[in-house]
Amino acid sequence: MNKKTMSLCGLVCLTIILLAGCSEYSVKSDGKTTLILAENQPADYPTTIGAKEFARLVEEKTNGRYEIKVYHGGQLGDEKKAVELTQLGAIDFIRANTTPLTEFNDQIGVLAMPFLFEDEDKKWDMLTGEVGNDLLDTFAGTRLVGLAFYDSGERSFYNTERPIETPEDMRGLKIRVQSSELAIDIVESLGASATPMDYGEVYSSLQNGVIDGAENNFPSYYTSSHYNVAKYYTVNGFQGAPEALLASQEMWDELSEEDRVAFKEAAMESIEVQREAWADLTEVSKETVTEAGSELIEVDDVNEWREAVQPVYDKYGNEYSEWIERLSNDE
Structure with missing residues (x-):
């Protein structure tokens, strides 16, 4: 038995276990179909709030013919396994971050490019417009259907050593990154040393000096308690890869055209509620870390930072050239 077959068997076994624990799984009764949505964040997290609004x-919109149960907190497995189960049709919907989704759809990786958007307004005009819809369509052929993007904030750098105002201040620092070639290249283009590391190891590594810093959005900086050991947070929003709400192709193919329109509309309309929840959590996070003694270093002009990461665009520009051009278009 080869590795691919073994992996598939493992997923099937996991599906059986999940079905045993989820009695409401894709049930059809009394004219109502119950579908399930996998979410690995807690019940009160913005992406879960968005998923619940989508379900509502x-x-x-279907007059009660469809009901979606949101299983939050990773009840249906970690994000990668849940994506794979959605591809198999064992899960109907999933919310996942677009960065790890590059394993399934390499084109979506453009959204992880540094300083891709001029500002948040431009970003969301694009992601909720024609370009965003075309990016969601790149999931065609992956057994996944892209429905909408959700807010995941802007990632910035934080460290234990000193305030960072310019790329020059990054030099010599050991910065934790995700296990991604792009993430490594971004940090190294800024003169720092990229250290791939599991997220769960970051707190102790910051505390013990194994690394000098890391990067993430405000809510993650807060909820992980990293602010307790890394007091300097540079607000430069160098990366803003969003979340994606996806459907199983198998389930989608069974829907009528009318229901597909209703599901797509529901997904797009849920964005506003999800983004409001994200903005609220971001403000609470900022207030909390500031009161705890964190120093927020605001970067008003990121042009110097954009210039510093040009080697990243030189390396990946050809791969994403079409999307970069369209996402940079002011029209």
Whole structure:
């Protein structure tokens, strides 16, 4: 038995276990179909709030013919396994970050490029418009259907050593990154040393000096308690890869065209509620870390930072050239 077959068997076994624990799994009764959505964040997290709003709108728009149960907190497995189960049709919907989704759809990786958007307004005009819809369509052929993007904030650098105002201040620092070639290249283009590391190891590594810093959005900086050991947070929003709400192709193919329109509308309309929840959590996070003694270094002009990461665009520009051009278009 080869590795691919073994992996598939493992997923099937996991699906059976999940089905045993989820009695409401894709049930059809009394004219109502119950579908399931996998979410690995807690019940009160913004992406879960968005997923629940999506579920509410679907039920409303289909006059109660469809009900979506949101299983939060990773009840249906970690994000990668849940994506694979969605591809198999064992899970109907999933919310996942677009960065790890590059394993399934390499084109979506453009959204992880540094300083891709001029500002948040431009970013969301693009992601909720024609370009965003075309990016969601790149999931065609992956057994996944892209429905909408959700907010995941802007990632910035934080460290234990000193305030960072310019790329020059990054030199010599050991910065934790995700296990991604792009993430490594971004940090190294800024003169720092990139250290791939599991997220769960970051707190102790900051505390013990194994690394000098890391990068993430405000809510993650807060909820992980990294602010307790890394007091300097540079607000430069160098990366803003969003979340994606996806459907199983198998489930989608069974829907009528009318229901597909309703589901897509529900997904797009849920973005506003999700983004409001994200903005609220971001503000609470900022207030909390500031009161705890963190120093927020605001970077008003990121042009110097953009210039510093040009080697990243030189390396990946050809791969993403079409999307970079369209996402940079002011029209």
